[in-house]
Amino acid sequence: MEAAPSRFLFLLCLFMYELSPDGAAEIQESSEDPGSSQEPIWLTDVPAAMEFIAAAEVAVIGFFQDLETPAVSVFHSLVQKFQDVSFGISTDSKVLAHYNVTGNTISLFRLVDNEQLDLDSEDIESIDATKLSRFIEINSLYLVTEYNPVTAIGLFNSMIQIHLLLMMNKASPEYEESMHRYKKAAKLFQGKILFILVDSGVKQNGKVISFFKLKKSQLPALAIYRTVDEEWDTLPMAEVSVEHVQSFCDGFLKGKWLGENHESEEKTPKVEL
Structure with a gap:
Protein backbone atom coordinates (compact mmCIF):
# COMPACT_ATOMS: atom_id res chain seq x y z
CA MET A 1 0.00 0.00 0.00
CA GLU A 2 1.25 3.48 -0.79
CA ALA A 3 2.22 5.75 2.09
CA ALA A 4 -0.33 8.46 1.37
CA PRO A 5 -3.53 6.30 1.46
CA SER A 6 -2.52 4.50 4.67
CA ARG A 7 -1.54 7.76 6.27
CA PHE A 8 -4.95 9.13 5.34
CA LEU A 9 -6.67 6.02 6.70
CA PHE A 10 -5.05 6.27 10.09
CA LEU A 11 -5.74 9.98 10.29
CA LEU A 12 -9.37 9.37 9.37
CA CYS A 13 -9.77 6.50 11.84
CA LEU A 14 -8.33 8.23 14.86
CA PHE A 15 -8.35 11.97 14.52
CA MET A 16 -11.18 13.26 12.36
CA TYR A 17 -13.78 13.92 15.03
CA GLU A 18 -15.54 17.15 15.86
CA LEU A 19 -13.53 19.30 18.23
CA SER A 20 -15.80 20.51 21.02
CA PRO A 21 -15.87 24.20 21.95
CA ASP A 22 -14.18 23.31 25.24
CA GLY A 23 -11.45 21.44 23.40
CA ALA A 24 -10.91 24.31 21.00
CA ALA A 25 -10.67 26.74 23.89
CA GLU A 26 -8.17 24.50 25.63
CA ILE A 27 -5.91 24.46 22.57
CA GLN A 28 -6.24 28.21 22.19
CA GLU A 29 -5.42 28.85 25.84
CA SER A 140 4.72 22.76 15.06
CA LEU A 141 6.22 19.35 15.84
CA TYR A 142 8.61 18.84 18.73
CA LEU A 143 10.85 16.06 19.99
CA VAL A 144 7.68 15.02 21.80
CA THR A 145 4.44 16.39 20.37
CA GLU A 146 1.24 16.15 22.38
CA TYR A 147 -1.60 14.83 20.28
CA ASN A 148 -4.69 16.93 19.70
CA PRO A 149 -6.91 17.32 16.62
CA VAL A 150 -4.76 20.22 15.39
CA THR A 151 -1.30 18.69 15.82
CA ALA A 152 -2.56 15.43 14.28
CA ILE A 153 -2.62 17.09 10.86
CA GLY A 154 1.03 18.13 11.14
CA LEU A 155 2.06 14.71 12.42
CA PHE A 156 0.64 12.98 9.37
CA ASN A 157 2.09 15.56 7.00
CA SER A 158 5.58 14.68 8.20
CA MET A 159 7.78 12.56 5.96
CA ILE A 160 8.68 10.40 8.98
CA GLN A 161 6.57 7.28 8.58
CA ILE A 162 7.03 5.68 12.02
CA HIS A 163 5.17 7.18 14.96
CA LEU A 164 5.63 6.22 18.61
CA LEU A 165 2.79 7.04 20.99
CA LEU A 166 3.13 7.15 24.75
CA MET A 167 -0.35 6.77 26.23
CA MET A 168 -0.31 8.11 29.75
CA ASN A 169 -2.42 10.25 32.06
CA LYS A 170 -0.83 13.66 32.48
CA ALA A 171 -2.38 13.89 35.94
CA SER A 172 -0.43 10.88 37.22
CA PRO A 173 2.35 11.48 39.79
CA GLU A 174 4.88 9.79 37.49
CA TYR A 175 4.13 11.99 34.51
CA GLU A 176 6.91 14.60 34.80
CA GLU A 177 9.72 12.08 35.28
CA SER A 178 8.29 9.80 32.59
CA MET A 179 8.18 12.66 30.09
CA HIS A 180 11.77 13.58 30.93
CA ARG A 181 12.86 10.04 30.05
CA TYR A 182 10.61 9.84 27.00
CA LYS A 183 12.06 13.06 25.59
CA LYS A 184 15.57 11.80 26.26
CA ALA A 185 14.77 8.67 24.25
CA ALA A 186 13.28 10.80 21.47
CA LYS A 187 16.66 12.40 20.82
CA LEU A 188 18.06 8.94 20.01
CA PHE A 189 15.59 8.51 17.15
CA GLN A 190 15.44 12.05 15.81
CA GLY A 191 14.63 11.98 12.11
CA LYS A 192 13.56 8.31 12.27
CA ILE A 193 10.55 8.18 14.59
CA LEU A 194 8.04 10.83 15.63
CA PHE A 195 7.45 10.73 19.40
CA ILE A 196 3.90 11.56 20.45
CA LEU A 197 2.17 11.92 23.81
CA VAL A 198 -1.47 10.86 24.08
CA ASP A 199 -3.05 12.06 27.32
CA SER A 200 -5.29 9.19 28.44
CA GLY A 201 -7.07 11.59 30.76
CA VAL A 202 -8.70 13.28 27.75
CA LYS A 203 -11.97 11.53 26.93
CA GLN A 204 -11.67 11.86 23.14
CA ASN A 205 -8.27 10.14 23.21
CA GLY A 206 -10.01 6.90 24.13
CA LYS A 207 -10.34 6.36 20.37
CA VAL A 208 -6.57 6.15 20.07
CA ILE A 209 -6.29 3.71 22.97
CA SER A 210 -9.03 1.44 21.64
CA PHE A 211 -7.55 1.46 18.13
CA PHE A 212 -4.44 -0.20 19.52
CA LYS A 213 -6.59 -2.66 21.50
CA LEU A 214 -5.37 -1.35 24.82
CA LYS A 215 -7.32 -0.82 28.02
CA LYS A 216 -6.76 2.00 30.47
CA SER A 217 -5.73 -0.61 33.04
CA GLN A 218 -2.73 -1.41 30.83
CA LEU A 219 -1.45 2.16 30.77
CA PRO A 220 1.07 3.65 30.57
CA ALA A 221 1.84 1.93 27.30
CA LEU A 222 3.72 2.48 24.08
CA ALA A 223 2.23 1.99 20.64
CA ILE A 224 4.33 2.18 17.50
CA TYR A 225 2.78 2.59 14.06
CA ARG A 226 4.22 2.59 10.54
CA THR A 227 2.08 4.60 8.13
CA VAL A 228 3.41 3.00 4.94
CA ASP A 229 2.07 -0.51 5.68
CA GLU A 230 -0.08 0.10 8.79
CA GLU A 231 1.84 -2.37 10.94
CA TRP A 232 1.87 -1.63 14.64
CA ASP A 233 2.97 -3.01 17.97
CA THR A 234 2.18 -2.21 21.60
CA LEU A 235 4.03 -2.49 24.87
CA PRO A 236 2.32 -1.88 28.24
CA MET A 237 4.88 -0.94 30.87
CA ALA A 238 4.96 -0.41 34.59
CA GLU A 239 7.56 2.34 34.24
CA VAL A 240 8.62 4.53 31.35
CA SER A 241 12.38 4.34 30.97
CA VAL A 242 14.85 5.29 28.25
CA GLU A 243 15.95 1.65 28.02
CA HIS A 244 12.39 0.33 27.55
CA VAL A 245 11.60 2.91 24.88
CA GLN A 246 14.88 2.38 23.04
CA SER A 247 14.55 -1.42 23.03
CA PHE A 248 10.96 -1.22 21.80
CA CYS A 249 11.87 1.16 18.95
CA ASP A 250 14.99 -0.80 17.97
CA GLY A 251 12.98 -4.01 17.88
CA PHE A 252 10.32 -2.51 15.63
CA LEU A 253 12.90 -1.02 13.27
CA LYS A 254 14.59 -4.43 12.99
CA GLY A 255 11.31 -6.31 12.60
CA LYS A 256 11.65 -7.96 16.00
CA TRP A 257 8.39 -7.55 17.83
CA LEU A 258 8.71 -6.98 21.57
CA GLY A 259 4.97 -6.84 22.16
CA GLU A 260 2.25 -8.28 19.91
CA ASN A 261 2.58 -7.14 16.31
CA HIS A 262 -0.45 -6.28 14.24
CA GLU A 263 -1.53 -5.15 10.84
CA SER A 264 -4.64 -3.11 10.28
CA GLU A 265 -7.43 -5.65 9.90
CA GLU A 266 -9.46 -3.40 7.63
CA LYS A 267 -8.31 -1.32 4.71
CA THR A 268 -11.39 0.88 4.88
CA PRO A 269 -12.15 3.55 7.50
CA LYS A 270 -13.29 2.15 10.84
CA VAL A 271 -16.67 3.77 11.30
CA GLU A 272 -16.89 2.85 14.99
CA LEU A 273 -14.05 5.26 15.71
Whole structure:
Protein backbone atom coordinates (compact mmCIF):
# COMPACT_ATOMS: atom_id res chain seq x y z
CA MET A 1 0.00 0.00 0.00
CA GLU A 2 1.25 3.48 -0.79
CA ALA A 3 2.22 5.75 2.09
CA ALA A 4 -0.33 8.46 1.37
CA PRO A 5 -3.53 6.30 1.46
CA SER A 6 -2.52 4.50 4.67
CA ARG A 7 -1.54 7.76 6.27
CA PHE A 8 -4.95 9.13 5.34
CA LEU A 9 -6.67 6.02 6.70
CA PHE A 10 -5.05 6.27 10.09
CA LEU A 11 -5.74 9.98 10.29
CA LEU A 12 -9.37 9.37 9.37
CA CYS A 13 -9.77 6.50 11.84
CA LEU A 14 -8.33 8.23 14.86
CA PHE A 15 -8.35 11.97 14.52
CA MET A 16 -11.18 13.26 12.36
CA TYR A 17 -13.78 13.92 15.03
CA GLU A 18 -15.54 17.15 15.86
CA LEU A 19 -13.53 19.30 18.23
CA SER A 20 -15.80 20.51 21.02
CA PRO A 21 -15.87 24.20 21.95
CA ASP A 22 -14.18 23.31 25.24
CA GLY A 23 -11.45 21.44 23.40
CA ALA A 24 -10.91 24.31 21.00
CA ALA A 25 -10.67 26.74 23.89
CA GLU A 26 -8.17 24.50 25.63
CA ILE A 27 -5.91 24.46 22.57
CA GLN A 28 -6.24 28.21 22.19
CA GLU A 29 -5.42 28.85 25.84
CA SER A 30 -2.44 26.51 25.78
CA SER A 31 -0.86 28.64 23.05
CA GLU A 32 -1.36 31.90 24.88
CA ASP A 33 0.81 32.70 27.84
CA PRO A 34 1.01 36.18 29.32
CA GLY A 35 4.61 35.58 30.31
CA SER A 36 7.57 37.82 29.63
CA SER A 37 7.40 39.69 26.35
CA GLN A 38 9.49 38.56 23.45
CA GLU A 39 10.35 40.00 20.09
CA PRO A 40 11.53 38.32 16.89
CA ILE A 41 15.30 38.03 16.58
CA TRP A 42 16.87 39.93 13.69
CA LEU A 43 18.94 37.57 11.57
CA THR A 44 21.50 39.64 9.70
CA ASP A 45 23.56 36.93 8.03
CA VAL A 46 23.50 33.23 7.12
CA PRO A 47 25.53 31.96 10.13
CA ALA A 48 23.18 33.79 12.50
CA ALA A 49 20.14 32.25 10.81
CA MET A 50 21.64 28.76 10.86
CA GLU A 51 22.53 29.06 14.55
CA PHE A 52 19.05 30.38 15.36
CA ILE A 53 17.32 27.47 13.62
CA ALA A 54 19.63 24.85 15.11
CA ALA A 55 18.94 26.08 18.66
CA ALA A 56 15.14 25.77 18.45
CA GLU A 57 12.83 22.77 18.26
CA VAL A 58 10.46 24.94 16.24
CA ALA A 59 11.51 28.22 14.60
CA VAL A 60 9.37 30.57 12.53
CA ILE A 61 11.20 33.09 10.37
CA GLY A 62 9.73 35.97 8.42
CA PHE A 63 11.75 36.44 5.25
CA PHE A 64 10.80 39.87 3.94
CA GLN A 65 12.08 41.86 1.00
CA ASP A 66 9.55 44.55 1.80
CA LEU A 67 8.95 45.53 5.43
CA GLU A 68 5.87 47.51 4.41
CA THR A 69 3.92 44.40 3.47
CA PRO A 70 0.93 43.72 5.79
CA ALA A 71 2.35 40.28 6.60
CA VAL A 72 5.05 41.92 8.72
CA SER A 73 2.59 43.36 11.23
CA VAL A 74 0.67 40.08 11.34
CA PHE A 75 3.94 38.25 12.01
CA HIS A 76 4.82 40.57 14.91
CA SER A 77 1.34 40.24 16.39
CA LEU A 78 1.73 36.49 16.94
CA VAL A 79 5.09 36.40 18.66
CA GLN A 80 3.50 36.64 22.11
CA LYS A 81 0.94 33.95 21.41
CA PHE A 82 3.41 31.13 20.77
CA GLN A 83 5.79 31.20 23.73
CA ASP A 84 7.37 27.84 22.85
CA VAL A 85 8.23 28.87 19.29
CA SER A 86 11.32 30.91 18.37
CA PHE A 87 10.59 33.81 16.02
CA GLY A 88 13.16 35.42 13.74
CA ILE A 89 13.06 37.95 10.95
CA SER A 90 15.45 38.71 8.10
CA THR A 91 15.67 41.06 5.15
CA ASP A 92 19.20 40.06 4.16
CA SER A 93 19.36 38.94 0.52
CA LYS A 94 22.00 36.28 1.24
CA VAL A 95 19.87 34.78 4.02
CA LEU A 96 16.81 34.68 1.75
CA ALA A 97 18.84 33.06 -1.04
CA HIS A 98 20.30 30.48 1.35
CA TYR A 99 16.78 29.30 2.23
CA ASN A 100 15.54 29.48 -1.38
CA VAL A 101 13.24 32.41 -0.68
CA THR A 102 12.55 34.62 -3.67
CA GLY A 103 9.91 36.92 -2.22
CA ASN A 104 8.14 37.73 1.01
CA THR A 105 7.36 34.57 2.89
CA ILE A 106 7.14 33.02 6.34
CA SER A 107 8.83 29.68 6.95
CA LEU A 108 8.61 27.19 9.79
CA PHE A 109 11.62 25.01 10.63
CA ARG A 110 11.33 21.77 12.63
CA LEU A 111 14.28 20.20 14.39
CA VAL A 112 12.53 16.84 14.73
CA ASP A 113 12.59 16.08 10.98
CA ASN A 114 14.71 18.93 9.57
CA GLU A 115 11.77 20.25 7.56
CA GLN A 116 11.39 23.75 6.15
CA LEU A 117 7.74 24.59 5.46
CA ASP A 118 7.01 27.76 3.51
CA LEU A 119 3.79 29.68 3.21
CA ASP A 120 2.80 30.00 -0.42
CA SER A 121 3.16 33.44 -1.98
CA GLU A 122 -0.60 33.72 -2.53
CA ASP A 123 -1.16 32.94 1.17
CA ILE A 124 1.22 35.72 2.15
CA GLU A 125 -0.82 38.22 0.16
CA SER A 126 -3.99 37.39 2.09
CA ILE A 127 -2.44 36.41 5.43
CA ASP A 128 -4.13 37.34 8.68
CA ALA A 129 -3.57 36.33 12.30
CA THR A 130 -6.00 33.41 12.09
CA LYS A 131 -4.37 31.89 9.01
CA LEU A 132 -0.85 32.32 10.33
CA SER A 133 -1.84 30.89 13.72
CA ARG A 134 -3.30 27.86 12.00
CA PHE A 135 -0.14 27.39 9.92
CA ILE A 136 2.02 27.43 13.07
CA GLU A 137 -0.32 25.27 15.19
CA ILE A 138 -0.65 22.55 12.56
CA ASN A 139 3.01 22.35 11.67
CA SER A 140 4.72 22.76 15.06
CA LEU A 141 6.22 19.35 15.84
CA TYR A 142 8.61 18.84 18.73
CA LEU A 143 10.85 16.06 19.99
CA VAL A 144 7.68 15.02 21.80
CA THR A 145 4.44 16.39 20.37
CA GLU A 146 1.24 16.15 22.38
CA TYR A 147 -1.60 14.83 20.28
CA ASN A 148 -4.69 16.93 19.70
CA PRO A 149 -6.91 17.32 16.62
CA VAL A 150 -4.76 20.22 15.39
CA THR A 151 -1.30 18.69 15.82
CA ALA A 152 -2.56 15.43 14.28
CA ILE A 153 -2.62 17.09 10.86
CA GLY A 154 1.03 18.13 11.14
CA LEU A 155 2.06 14.71 12.42
CA PHE A 156 0.64 12.98 9.37
CA ASN A 157 2.09 15.56 7.00
CA SER A 158 5.58 14.68 8.20
CA MET A 159 7.78 12.56 5.96
CA ILE A 160 8.68 10.40 8.98
CA GLN A 161 6.57 7.28 8.58
CA ILE A 162 7.03 5.68 12.02
CA HIS A 163 5.17 7.18 14.96
CA LEU A 164 5.63 6.22 18.61
CA LEU A 165 2.79 7.04 20.99
CA LEU A 166 3.13 7.15 24.75
CA MET A 167 -0.35 6.77 26.23
CA MET A 168 -0.31 8.11 29.75
CA ASN A 169 -2.42 10.25 32.06
CA LYS A 170 -0.83 13.66 32.48
CA ALA A 171 -2.38 13.89 35.94
CA SER A 172 -0.43 10.88 37.22
CA PRO A 173 2.35 11.48 39.79
CA GLU A 174 4.88 9.79 37.49
CA TYR A 175 4.13 11.99 34.51
CA GLU A 176 6.91 14.60 34.80
CA GLU A 177 9.72 12.08 35.28
CA SER A 178 8.29 9.80 32.59
CA MET A 179 8.18 12.66 30.09
CA HIS A 180 11.77 13.58 30.93
CA ARG A 181 12.86 10.04 30.05
CA TYR A 182 10.61 9.84 27.00
CA LYS A 183 12.06 13.06 25.59
CA LYS A 184 15.57 11.80 26.26
CA ALA A 185 14.77 8.67 24.25
CA ALA A 186 13.28 10.80 21.47
CA LYS A 187 16.66 12.40 20.82
CA LEU A 188 18.06 8.94 20.01
CA PHE A 189 15.59 8.51 17.15
CA GLN A 190 15.44 12.05 15.81
CA GLY A 191 14.63 11.98 12.11
CA LYS A 192 13.56 8.31 12.27
CA ILE A 193 10.55 8.18 14.59
CA LEU A 194 8.04 10.83 15.63
CA PHE A 195 7.45 10.73 19.40
CA ILE A 196 3.90 11.56 20.45
CA LEU A 197 2.17 11.92 23.81
CA VAL A 198 -1.47 10.86 24.08
CA ASP A 199 -3.05 12.06 27.32
CA SER A 200 -5.29 9.19 28.44
CA GLY A 201 -7.07 11.59 30.76
CA VAL A 202 -8.70 13.28 27.75
CA LYS A 203 -11.97 11.53 26.93
CA GLN A 204 -11.67 11.86 23.14
CA ASN A 205 -8.27 10.14 23.21
CA GLY A 206 -10.01 6.90 24.13
CA LYS A 207 -10.34 6.36 20.37
CA VAL A 208 -6.57 6.15 20.07
CA ILE A 209 -6.29 3.71 22.97
CA SER A 210 -9.03 1.44 21.64
CA PHE A 211 -7.55 1.46 18.13
CA PHE A 212 -4.44 -0.20 19.52
CA LYS A 213 -6.59 -2.66 21.50
CA LEU A 214 -5.37 -1.35 24.82
CA LYS A 215 -7.32 -0.82 28.02
CA LYS A 216 -6.76 2.00 30.47
CA SER A 217 -5.73 -0.61 33.04
CA GLN A 218 -2.73 -1.41 30.83
CA LEU A 219 -1.45 2.16 30.77
CA PRO A 220 1.07 3.65 30.57
CA ALA A 221 1.84 1.93 27.30
CA LEU A 222 3.72 2.48 24.08
CA ALA A 223 2.23 1.99 20.64
CA ILE A 224 4.33 2.18 17.50
CA TYR A 225 2.78 2.59 14.06
CA ARG A 226 4.22 2.59 10.54
CA THR A 227 2.08 4.60 8.13
CA VAL A 228 3.41 3.00 4.94
CA ASP A 229 2.07 -0.51 5.68
CA GLU A 230 -0.08 0.10 8.79
CA GLU A 231 1.84 -2.37 10.94
CA TRP A 232 1.87 -1.63 14.64
CA ASP A 233 2.97 -3.01 17.97
CA THR A 234 2.18 -2.21 21.60
CA LEU A 235 4.03 -2.49 24.87
CA PRO A 236 2.32 -1.88 28.24
CA MET A 237 4.88 -0.94 30.87
CA ALA A 238 4.96 -0.41 34.59
CA GLU A 239 7.56 2.34 34.24
CA VAL A 240 8.62 4.53 31.35
CA SER A 241 12.38 4.34 30.97
CA VAL A 242 14.85 5.29 28.25
CA GLU A 243 15.95 1.65 28.02
CA HIS A 244 12.39 0.33 27.55
CA VAL A 245 11.60 2.91 24.88
CA GLN A 246 14.88 2.38 23.04
CA SER A 247 14.55 -1.42 23.03
CA PHE A 248 10.96 -1.22 21.80
CA CYS A 249 11.87 1.16 18.95
CA ASP A 250 14.99 -0.80 17.97
CA GLY A 251 12.98 -4.01 17.88
CA PHE A 252 10.32 -2.51 15.63
CA LEU A 253 12.90 -1.02 13.27
CA LYS A 254 14.59 -4.43 12.99
CA GLY A 255 11.31 -6.31 12.60
CA LYS A 256 11.65 -7.96 16.00
CA TRP A 257 8.39 -7.55 17.83
CA LEU A 258 8.71 -6.98 21.57
CA GLY A 259 4.97 -6.84 22.16
CA GLU A 260 2.25 -8.28 19.91
CA ASN A 261 2.58 -7.14 16.31
CA HIS A 262 -0.45 -6.28 14.24
CA GLU A 263 -1.53 -5.15 10.84
CA SER A 264 -4.64 -3.11 10.28
CA GLU A 265 -7.43 -5.65 9.90
CA GLU A 266 -9.46 -3.40 7.63
CA LYS A 267 -8.31 -1.32 4.71
CA THR A 268 -11.39 0.88 4.88
CA PRO A 269 -12.15 3.55 7.50
CA LYS A 270 -13.29 2.15 10.84
CA VAL A 271 -16.67 3.77 11.30
CA GLU A 272 -16.89 2.85 14.99
CA LEU A 273 -14.05 5.26 15.71
